[in-house]
Amino acid sequence: MASQFAGLVRKPRADAVRNRERVLEAAKAVFSAGGPEASLEAVARHAGVGIGTLYRHFPTREALYEAVYRREVDQLGDLAEQLNDEADPVEALRHWLHANVQFVATKKGMAAALALVAHGSPELHAYSLERLTRAIGALLARAVAAGEIRADISAEDVLRALIGLCYMHDQAGWQSTVLRLLDVFIDGLRVQPAKATAAKRKPVKKALKRKR
C-alpha cells in the first residue's frame, strides 16, 4: 500500500498533515471568536505552529477562509442527502432549512468570514453553490414531483433565500425570526397555498410575541 503511487506522488509527511489540521482547527476557533479580521499570527500561535507553516499551507488569508468554508459546505451537503429518507417532501425541505439555521448559529464570527470569502472567490463560490444546489435539488425535486411545490423556483433560488436569511445573525432571538421567515417562504412556494399557514402547522416557539 505504501508504494501505490510510488514515483508519482510521495506520501505526504505526517507532520504536514497534522499541522494543516491544527491550523484549520485554530482558524475555526479564532475566527469564530474574533471575527474575520483576526490576526493570522494569532491563528498560528493558537495552532502551536510557526507563521511560516501557516502560510505554506494557506498562502493567503483567503485560502485559509476557503479551506474552512469547504468543510462547512460539505457538512451541509451531507446533511441534505441524509434527509432524502424523510417521508413528507415538504417537511424534509423545511427540516433541512431549519437545520441550517442551527448550523450557522454555532459559529457567529465565522459567518462573516464565510460571507467575505464567498464574495471574493468565484471558483469556491461555484463549488459550494454546485455542492449545495445538488444536495437541496433532490429535496426540492421530490416536493415538486409530489405536486406540493411550484415548479418555477429552482434549487439555486431556495439556496439563495436561505443563505440570505441566515446572514441575519445579529441579535438575540434571530433564530426564531429566521425560522418563521423560512416558513413564510415555504408557504409562498406551495402550489396551492393551504389556508393553514406554516406557522400554525408547526409553531416554532409557542406564542412568540411580536412588536406590532
Added chain:
Amino acid sequence: MASQFAGLVRKPRADAVRNRERVLEAAKAVFSAGGPEASLEAVARHAGVGIGTLYRHFPTREALYEAVYRREVDQLGDLAEQLNDEADPVEALRHWLHANVQFVATKKGMAAALALVAHGSPELHAYSLERLTRAIGALLARAVAAGEIRADISAEDVLRALIGLCYMHDQAGWQSTVLRLLDVFIDGLRVQPAKATAAKRKPVKKALKRKR
C-alpha cells in the same frame, strides 16, 4: 441666529464640517471600489485631507463605516415614507422592496462593509432597525388594514427578509433572482393567497430563463 446658543456651544468650524463631508464622500467611493479592506490612508488621500484629520472625525475604522451606514439608512427610510402615496398598499410594499435592490446594486463593495458594521455595533444596528422598521411599518400597516397581508408578520420580519436577500449580491444576474424571491415572499405574506402568483401578476423580466 449666530448667538442662539452662545456660550453653550460654539458654532462648528467651517473647515471641520467641510472636511468631515469630504471624508464621508471619499469613504463611500473608496469602499465601493476597493471593498471594506481598503486603506484608510487611501481614503484620506482621496479626500484631500491628512490622515490625522480622518482619525479625529472618525476615531476608528468602524466609526467611519457607521457614519456612511447611517446616511444610507436614512435615505432608505425617506424613500419608504414617500411611497405612502402609492394607491395599492401591496404594490407600495413591493415597490419599496424592489427599490432597495436597486439601491444596494449601486454599491457592491459598500455592502460588505455595511454588513460588517451591522455585525459589530449594537447601537447602530438598533438605530437602523428602528429607522427602517418605522418607515416600512406604515407601508405594511396599510396593507394589513386593507386585509391584503397577514397580520402576524411584523415590519422587523419583512426588513430582515429583505436585508438577508439583498446580501446575495454575488454574481451576475443576482438582481433578477432577488426580485423573484421577494415576490415569492410577498405571496407568502398574503392573507388569501390568490391562484395567480406574484411572478404572473408582475413579470419582473419577461420569460426569465432558469437553470432548471
Added chain:
DNA sequence: CGCATATACGGAGGCATCCTCCGTTTTACA
C-alpha cells in the same frame, strides 16, 4: 538499521498600514 534526500518547520526581517501625538495653521467671536 542507518543514511541520504526530499520535504516541512519556524522565525527574522522588509514592507505596508494603523493610529497617536503634537507643533502649526485656521477659524470664530469679541
Added chain:
DNA sequence: TGTAAAACGGAGGATGCCTCCGTATATGCG
C-alpha cells in the same frame, strides 16, 4: 483686528502581512 479655541496634517512607534532561507525531521532505500 487680536486672541484663544479648535482643527489640520504628518512624523513615527507599534502591529500585522508575507517572503525567504537556514535548520530540523520524516520517508524510503540500501
